[in-house]
Amino acid sequence: MKLMIVDDSNIMRRRIERSQQFEELELVGTACNGVEAIEMFRKMDPDVVTMDLTMPQMDGIECIENIVKIKPAVRILVISALADKATAVEAMEKGANGFLNKPFTDRQLNEAIAELIR
Amino acid sequence: MIQEQELKTFVEGTTNYFEVAAQQPASIGSPYLVTEGTPSCHEYTGMISITGKREGVVYFTAPKAMLTVLLMKMQESDFSHETMRDLVGEVANTISGNARKDFGRDFVISVPSVLAGERPDIPTQAGMRSFVIPINWRSHSAKLIVALK
Numbered sequence: 486m487k488l489m490i491v492d493d494s495n496i497m498r499r500r501i502e503r504s505q506q507f508e509e510l511e512l513v514g515t516a517c518n519g520v521e522a523i524e525m526f527r528k529m530d531p532d533v534v535t536m537d538l539t540m541p542q543m544d545g546i547e548c549i550e551n552i553v554k555i556k557p558a559v560r561i562l563v564i565s566a567l568a569d570k571a572t573a574v575e576a577m578e579k580g581a582n583g584f585l586n587k588p589f590t591d592r593q594l595n596e597a598i599a600e601l602i603r
Numbered sequence: 604m605i606q607e608q609e610l611k612t613f614v615e616g617t618t619n620y621f622e623v624a625a626q627q628p629a630s631i632g633s634p635y636l637v638t639e640g641t642p643s644c645h646e647y648t649g650m651i652s653i654t655g656k657r658e659g660v661v662y663f664t665a666p667k668a669m670l671t672v673l674l675m676k677m678q679e680s681d682f683s684h685e686t687m688r689d690l691v692g693e694v695a696n697t698i699s700g701n702a703r704k705d706f707g708r709d710f711v712i713s714v715p716s717v718l719a720g721e722r723p724d725i726p727t728q729a730g731m732r733s734f735v736i737p738i739n740w741r742s743h744s745a746k747l748i749v750a751l752k
Contacts, residue, residue, distance in 0.1 A: 493714060494689050494692065494693045494696075495685070495686065495689050496674075496677070496679060496686060496689050496690055496693055497693060499679070499681075500677060500678075500679075503678065539696060539700065539712060539713075539714055540714065541714045565700065566696055566697040566698075566699070566700025566701055567700045567703050567708075567712075568700060568701045568702075568703050568704035569703035569704055569706075569707055569708045569710075571707070571708045572703070572708055586701070587624075587697045587700070587701075588619065588620050588623040588624035588697055589623065590623060590626075
């Protein structure tokens with residue numbers, strides 16, 4: 486399965502890449518905003534995406550809407566600091582399949598990914 | 604003006620950040636109000652602008668030495684100036700975003716901007732007072748500053 490990581494923080498992108506322990510996931514691209522993510526998504530056709538929400542140029546919610554239109558079967562895990570319930574509900578309504586709040590432990594990340602690709 | 608319960612949200616967010624991200628709890632001092640001028644800052648400051656239901660800024664300021672150890676605890680091997688900037692922005696973003704658990708989604712947070720130097724130009728407005736939340740972690744000191752109308 487092909488993985489794409491979207492987050493405006495370099496540290497977070499590297500952290501997710503380093504901490505995820507699934508051999509079946511192959512990282513095919515990273516993006517630092519929604520616009521870059523859509524471009525990368527069209528090019529690399531990932532199966533699994535981790536998505537930040539607060540990003541410049543295009544936020545994660547709008548990006549989710551767009552990539553779900555391109556590939557409805559994509560699995561999206563939102564990884565965001567936004568901790569209100571309404572945001573999580575909106576992300577799921579737009580097409581996300583899971584929601585993980587920052588900060589997170591490696592174990593929480595891997596449990597959330599396992600849930601996503603199960 | 605920020606209420607005591609609202610300040611508690613930021614104290615809890617800061618405590619949670621260090622416990623989870625740094626895997627080592629920080630000692631959080633008693634918050635205090637800055638009565639004159641603007642609070643002094645450390646070498647790196649990550650700032651989030653707040654709009655919507657509330658207006659103001661939340662910023663996290665820390666010395667390079669503390670950020671270096673924090674990065675090491677996160678298994679980072681890049682200690683460049685850019686990574687320090689990224690980290691202070693991410694800490695400010697995480698604590699501010701977590702505050703929406705109590706403030707709700709109308710507490711709108713910006714993407715982080717990073718300020719340099721010990722006297723950065725923090726945008727303030729009339730009627731906005733700054734509360735400082737002192738953070739002691741290992742042998743280092745940092746601050747979370749919350750200024751909301």
